[in-house]
Amino acid sequence: MIRRYDFAPLDGITKAVYRRVWQQYFGGADRCFIPYFSPTKEHLITKRERAELLPENNPDTVLVPQVMTNRAPELVWAAETARSYGYGELNLNAGCPSGTITAKGKGAGLLANPDALDALLDGACGKACIPLSVKARIGYADPDEFPRLLEIFNRYPLASLTLHVRVRSDKYSGPLYCDAFAYALRESRNPVSYNGDLRTVEEVAAFAERFPDADAVMIGRGAIADPALFRKLRGGPPASRDELRAFTSALFDAYTAFYDGQTGHAAQRMREVWFYLIHLFDDARRLNKAMRRFRTATEYRAIEAEIFAALPLRTDSAGDLI
Ligand SMILES: Cc1cc2nc3c(=O)[nH]c(=O)nc-3n(C[C@H](O)[C@H](O)[C@H](O)COP(=O)(O)O)c2cc1C
Known part of the structure; x- marks a missing residue:
């Protein structure tokens, strides 16, 4: 049974303005992920990024902030910053497919270098003051990379591992590697959550039937396309x-x-x-x-x-x- 519905972070869309108005009219997600902020080496974030994190700009919603970095000191600092705003979890972006980001070894670029990913988590997990979670793809270039990546994630106590079941080059279309999710359900030591192309109550029901052990899903575009989707997943009416x-x-x-x-x-x-x-x-x-x-x-x-x-x-x- 699906016990948790997360609203995915969509940079440029699900920022504070959207989240606030959407929550007022529809709501229904257990948690909303804030699109990523990117700390500099000097531990600075922009005024806009700070405004995104401010609890007063995010009323009535359980939120998880997300960070984009490939350096442990910034990850640890970002956790402190998130805690200073009252958050109890910080999510690491290991899935963004944008070329300018992956070229710097960030986002899905973290998956191209498993040793660097391991070093990042090793350097941050023991030191971060709040639990870390990860949102990742199942590989950089090939789904066969997933067992090695999962072996690394399994070395660390993560609050959750959300998997967008595509590789980086497929961006947000192309094949969904659901076998990798089945593998994660079997082999992950951390709680896993599914992400990818869920648009309707029927599709979520079919997913839950196929993966009866899955208890959390994250939905992004499907919930922008149908703002009442989370409400409907809880038995509520469609949008009029x-x-x-x-x-x-x-x-x-x-x-x-x-x-x-x-x-x-x-x-x-x-x-x-x-x-x-x-x-x-x-x-x-x-x-x-x-x-x-x-x-x-x-x-x-x-x-x-x-x-x-x-x-x-x-x-x-x-x-x-x-
Ligand atoms: C316009 C856009 C912006 C996105 N921004 C982020 C982001 O800031 N952080 C992140 O982890 N994923 C981001 N994503 C990926 C989504 O969170 C999600 O993984 C993706 O849309 C697939 O899920 P869906 O099929 O339910 O939409 C973005 C996707 C899109 C299309």
Whole structure:
């Protein structure tokens, strides 16, 4: 039985503004992961990163902050910083596929060098003041790398090991290596959590049937595409048209306030949300194209109004979330 539902970190989308408004309208996740912050060697993080971590910007939600680093001193410092904000766990990003990040040996780049990964965890796990968890892929270039990686994770007491069951080069599409997850369920000494392409209650139920020993899943794009997904997983109703209209309107207003009244910036953020949310509507081809191309906030508002006025609302999202 799935006992825990985590909302995945989606940099550029599930930041404090989105989390706050989403929690107010839908909610239903046990925990939300904060997209990563990146400490410098001087142990500095940006003002924006600090604001993301501030508990007052994140009310009514259980949160797990995430760090991107390949150096033990920064990982230990990040844990202290997270604790100073009241958090009880810090997640290490070992999955980001971006070339600029992996080239520095960070994110999924950590998986390309298992000895460095081992040294990082060895240098930080005994010293970090709060438990560490890891969000990783099952390999850098090949799923056959996974047993060696799991052997390393097994050397350390992690709060959890969340696995996006793809290799780095496949980014967020391409084959899901579910056999690697089955292997992790059997062989991991740490609690494991599944991540990858879950979009509907039916898909989560099929997953739970296939992996009856799995008790935690993390969902990202599926929950942006269907903001009521976590609520539905708990037996609640699907999102209604009025609810979605009120949600997107409140989100746009919250982004506008965040950007000091610059509606153009707010509309750009909404474009990222609609990239996934459009999958909750049928016959969306033309308006999806328009949503990807608008130039002004006025254009954005007109396209959104037409979506709500004209398109049939689905009870589940459909299509590939890419
Ligand atoms: C736009 C975008 C931003 C992401 N940002 C992060 C991030 O900051 N940290 C992280 O660990 N994963 C990040 N991810 C990966 C997601 O957390 C998740 O692993 C991925 O979307 C697959 O899960 P899903 O199929 O449920 O969406 C990001 C993915 C996308 C598409």
